[in-house]
Amino acid sequence: MAEKITVEGGKASNGDAHLDELALPNGVAGHKKSPPEPLAQRLKRIARANLLVILTVSAVIVGVLIGLAVRNAALTKTQQIYFGFPGELLIRLLKMIIIPLVVCSLVSGAASIDPKALGKLGGWAMLFFLVTTLISSAIGVIMALIIRPGSVEGGGGLKMDSGESNIPESKEVVDSFLDLIRNIFPSNLVSAAFQSVSSTSDSVHLSDKRDGLVCVQVPFGTDVDGMNILGLIVFAMAFGVALRKLGDEGEILIKFFGAFNEATMVLVSWIMWYAPIGIMFLVASKIVEMDDVGNLFASLGKYIACCVAGHLVHGLLILPLIYFIFTRKNPYTFLTGLLTALATAFGTSSSSATLPLMMKCVEENNGVSKHISRFILPIGATVNMDGAACFQCVAAVFIAQLNEIPLNFVQIITILVTATASSVGAAGIPAGGVLTLAIILEAVGLPTNDLSLILAVDWIVDRTCTVINVEGDAFGAGLLQYFVDRTSRGGEVAELNEVRTEDDDAPVKPEHSPLIEKRDTELQEIAPGARSCEKESVM
Ligand code: ASP
Numbered sequence: 001m002a003e004k005i006t007v008e009g010g011k012a013s014n015g016d017a018h019l020d021e022l023a024l025p026n027g028v029a030g031h032k033k034s035p036p037e038p039l040a041q042r043l044k045r046i047a048r049a050n051l052l053v054i055l056t057v058s059a060v061i062v063g064v065l066i067g068l069a070v071r072n073a074a075l076t077k078t079q080q081i082y083f084g085f086p087g088e089l090l091i092r093l094l095k096m097i098i099i100p101l102v103v104c105s106l107v108s109g110a111a112s113i114d115p116k117a118l119g120k121l122g123g124w125a126m127l128f129f130l131v132t133t134l135i136s137s138a139i140g141v142i143m144a145l146i147i148r149p150g151s152v153e154g155g156g157g158l159k160m161d162s163g164e165s166n167i168p169e170s171k172e173v174v175d176s177f178l179d180l181i182r183n184i185f186p187s188n189l190v191s192a193a194f195q196s197v198s199s200t201s202d203s204v205h206l207s208d209k210r211d212g213l214v215c216v217q218v219p220f221g222t223d224v225d226g227m228n229i230l231g232l233i234v235f236a237m238a239f240g241v242a243l244r245k246l247g248d249e250g251e252i253l254i255k256f257f258g259a260f261n262e263a264t265m266v267l268v269s270w271i272m273w274y275a276p277i278g279i280m281f282l283v284a285s286k287i288v289e290m291d292d293v294g295n296l297f298a299s300l301g302k303y304i305a306c307c308v309a310g311h312l313v314h315g316l317l318i319l320p321l322i323y324f325i326f327t328r329k330n331p332y333t334f335l336t337g338l339l340t341a342l343a344t345a346f347g348t349s350s351s352s353a354t355l356p357l358m359m360k361c362v363e364e365n366n367g368v369s370k371h372i373s374r375f376i377l378p379i380g381a382t383v384n385m386d387g388a389a390c391f392q393c394v395a396a397v398f399i400a401q402l403n404e405i406p407l408n409f410v411q412i413i414t415i416l417v418t419a420t421a422s423s424v425g426a427a428g429i430p431a432g433g434v435l436t437l438a439i440i441l442e443a444v445g446l447p448t449n450d451l452s453l454i455l456a457v458d459w460i461v462d463r464t465c466t467v468i469n470v471e472g473d474a475f476g477a478g479l480l481q482y483f484v485d486r487t488s489r490g491g492e493v494a495e496l497n498e499v500r501t502e503d504d505d506a507p508v509k510p511e512h513s514p515l516i517e518k519r520d521t522e523l524q525e526i527a528p529g530a531r532s533c534e535k536e537s538v539m
Helices: 003-010 017-023 038-051 051-071 076-085 085-112 115-147 154-158 173-184 230-290 293-325 331-336 339-348 353-363 370-383 386-402 409-425 430-442 452-455 456-489 513-525 531-536
Strands: 195-208 214-224
Touching: 017 038, 038 051, 038 195, 051 154, 051 230, 051 339, 051 452, 076 085, 076 230, 085 230, 085 339, 085 353, 085 370, 115 230, 115 293, 115 370, 115 386, 115 409, 115 456, 173 195, 173 214, 173 430, 195 456, 230 339, 230 353, 230 370, 293 331, 293 370, 293 386, 331 339, 331 456, 339 353, 339 456, 353 370, 353 456, 370 456, 386 409, 386 430, 386 452, 386 456, 430 456, 452 456
Parallel strands: none
Antiparallel strands: 195 214
8 A cells, every 4th residue: 555655645746646636536537437427517627627727728819819809999099008907917917926935845855855955956956947948049040040030131120120229238148147146136125025236337537647537447346126036036045044054943933935926826826716817817918009010010920930930949859858758747748738828828938927827837747845846946947048059049140130230150159158157047927038138230241220129029029939839848857856756766866855844744635725735735646745745745
């Protein structure tokens, strides 16, 4: 019996839980012989079990249809704002939850994992993030070299609106990297919740013995609007490790952050039920707002197609393949479990805003343990941006082709490396990647004016980009879970078995979330104690 329970626990934590939900009526088929279920009843049960996924995916489709219909009504600017209000509300709700979620999950996550295991887990995660981002960059470059989106005969009128004013200010590459490091170490934690550092050049007059008074441009670090999530992550992790070092004295605070985190996740499960409505209006209002979609597609269609093709290859082939090679499990079952979060990423264009729902999805549908998901996903949502790296590479090659600047091998390698690095610096917010694209253009000496073209279609490219960004994080969490399960079963690597919670021996209490309660009941029905075994397999 003990062996069987371990298998169930392992199964639930390796991406098959979602499949069980589809295949095992009431979670008991395969254990007890029951009469075959009528088709209508089976369909009803599947629909009920996957209600949220069905609602969220339908929301995207209905949103497109509503958007196309409402476009004809030629709404005024004010009416458009009112129309988009339900979508704005979803973004506000998700943003509200980011800081408590990230800080509490990382403090309690870092405090509950043995420092050695923490280093090991973090190291593997970083390696996975780095390799997949590099692969994604390479796909972007290859796609752009094959499709040649910028080689339009006679210019194709592509350079028509290069004069747009909202182009991000270009900075020296070194300043961009220094800003990244400055943000890792915020000088003020409170302001890090809504401000980050970005250097801007200012002229300074210096007296020179030979030339008299000279004017030089000097970079100054200035605070700009936008949450410094990187700084918060680093502080929360360091604080968690410090709490663990305190031993018994730190217990109360660890429990405090743990409880705070749990309560936040309950709030997330409530927000999830509002997500379909919000997503529907986000998509619809974006379509209503667009000036001339047809014209944009006609002139920049090849560029859009190139980015979307790169994202599809990475998201549907490469990431699943990597997952399959290591785990030998069906990656598409894993992907199915993420549908709600992926639709949210598509609707919001923000990895940070998708983070709460992604945590819920990987934990409840794909059986990733809380200790892994709440530790890895906030980091992934901030530093791992496969989709951004891919589209940045396409954009850089596109701009080079547009200006008829041939790229040599060294420049292509520079694009790959800087795209990987600049995707780390990109914030998980809409158009976060376009802002750091200037770093790549500067590094290879390409004109930054053409960024306006990229901005013009970023509202669509950014959606598939964000989907791939969050998908990469989720696969990273799934792989880590697999390694932790495997090592704890085989007992090969002692340190990884040290992943433990603050209340190891306490019975698992159900969270008061409708989704989690359902999962718990199912697991109890499969095998009493299977849930606690899932926990054991992580420890
Ligand atoms: N919107 C993307 C994200 O939130 C970032 C980007 O623009 O590349 O992941």
